[in-house]
Amino acid sequence: MVQTVRMNLQATISALFPSGVAVCYSACCPPDAELLPAELAHTRNMVSSRLSEFRHGRWCARQAMQALGLPVGPVGKRPDRAPEWPAGVTGTIAHTGSLAAAAVARADDFVALGLDIEQAGPLEAETARLIVRPDEDGGVHGNRAKVLFSIKEAIYKCIHPVVRTYVDFQEMRVDLSGPPGSFAAVPDTNNFDAAMIAGLAGRYTVTDELVISACWIMPTH
Ligand SMILES: CC(C)(COP(=O)(O)OP(=O)(O)OC[C@H]1O[C@@H](n2cnc3c(N)ncnc32)[C@H](O)[C@@H]1OP(=O)(O)O)[C@@H](O)C(=O)NCCC(=O)NCCS
Missing domain, CATH: 3.90.470.20 (4'-phosphopantetheinyl transferase domain)
Incomplete structure (x- = not known):
């Protein structure tokens, strides 16, 4: 088993x-x-x-x-x-x-990969407010906030070795409007040039116990 x-x-x-x-x-x-x-x-x-x-x-x-x-x-x-x-x-x-x-x-x-695994379940409302932007789908309640948290941590692991600067949770908008289970990352910051992470794509899944997020940047040339 x-x-x-x-x-x-x-x-x-x-x-x-x-x-x-x-x-x-x-x-x-x-x-x-x-x-x-x-x-x-x-x-x-x-x-x-x-x-x-x-x-x-x-x-x-x-x-x-x-x-x-x-x-x-x-x-x-x-x-x-x-x-x-x-x-x-x-x-x-x-x-x-x-x-x-x-x-x-x-x-x-x-160019780079990012993977994050979290225990499924809600985030505390106060924490969720630090993670989820007002313009992101899902608000701050339930598993949705944990999904956005996991996706953003996977994005950070993927982009940090490329942009070499700290990126706050509020400086990255996660776009979930694509095919189910996929996400795109939309930087909202002056700390790095968005072109540096062009080609970033990702997918996530939620099992009974885990939220798992994966992303990658492919060479653009
Ligand atoms: C780096 C970070 C995402 C890791 O989160 P975590 O909860 O410790 O995640 P995990 O336990 O799953 O992973 C830890 C692994 O991440 C990797 N990691 C740590 N810092 C990293 C970095 N700067 N860049 C890429 N990978 C990194 C390491 O491999 C580490 O494991 P190791 O020390 O045993 O090698 C988190 O600590 C952090 O700083 N987050 C704030 C920034 C952020 O997430 N912004 C989101 C907007 S893009």
């Missing part, structure tokens, strides 16, 4: 991304998941729960790189917390509770 759920979520997350993206989903960190020396250097001040999710995410990243046939190298950590992918690779890591997932692609095929 657990194995079936694991395989379903693996397929569910994979289906959110276009072909060319390899996904690894894992429900709990394998006991033998080891960090490479270059990764261990980033773990000095981590408490054990944080170390465990870091290890788990890196393990997923390695499985995904292997699935793409890429040489497996260390996934470092930049000062802004973004993963530092090996040359020729781009990707994204998500974790929540005991689960983790990574999505990885060749950097020739994708």
Whole structure:
């Protein structure tokens, strides 16, 4: 049963991304998941729960790189917390509770990827007001606010390594008017040029327990 759920979520997350993206989903960190020396250097001040999710995410990243046939190298950590992918690779890591997932692609095929996984359920109204813009579909109540939260976190993970500046939740409008399950990102900020993230597209899904959002930027040339 657990194995079936694991395989379903693996397929569910994979289906959110276009072909060319390899996904690894894992429900709990394998006991033998080891960090490479270059990764261990980033773990000095981590408490054990944080170390465990870091290890788990890196393990997923390695499985995904292997699935793409890429040489497996260390996934470092930049000062802004973004993963530092090996040359020729781009990707994204998500974790929540005991689960983790990574999505990885060749950097020739994708500029950047973003993945976010949240426990389903409402956001507190006060938090939701910080996340949801007045011009976004759905207001601040119910699961809809959590969906917008997850989508915006996936967008941030995707665009931050490209724009290299903080982008507040209110500086990004999520457009859900396209095909069901898809979204577009509409920046509303002077902090970066919207052309930098042209070509960004995304999909999301809601399961019984999780909200999962995926986005990607393809080269525009
Ligand atoms: C970066 C952020 C989105 C991550 O959210 P989170 O709740 O910690 O999400 P998760 O636990 O699923 O993912 C954490 C992973 O995100 C990745 N990540 C962290 N910072 C990142 C960044 N600046 N760019 C890309 N990926 C990043 C890392 O891989 C991290 O895991 P690791 O440290 O083990 O490698 C969040 O902390 C944040 O700063 N949000 C505010 C900005 C925002 O979301 N704006 C929305 C409008 S675009």
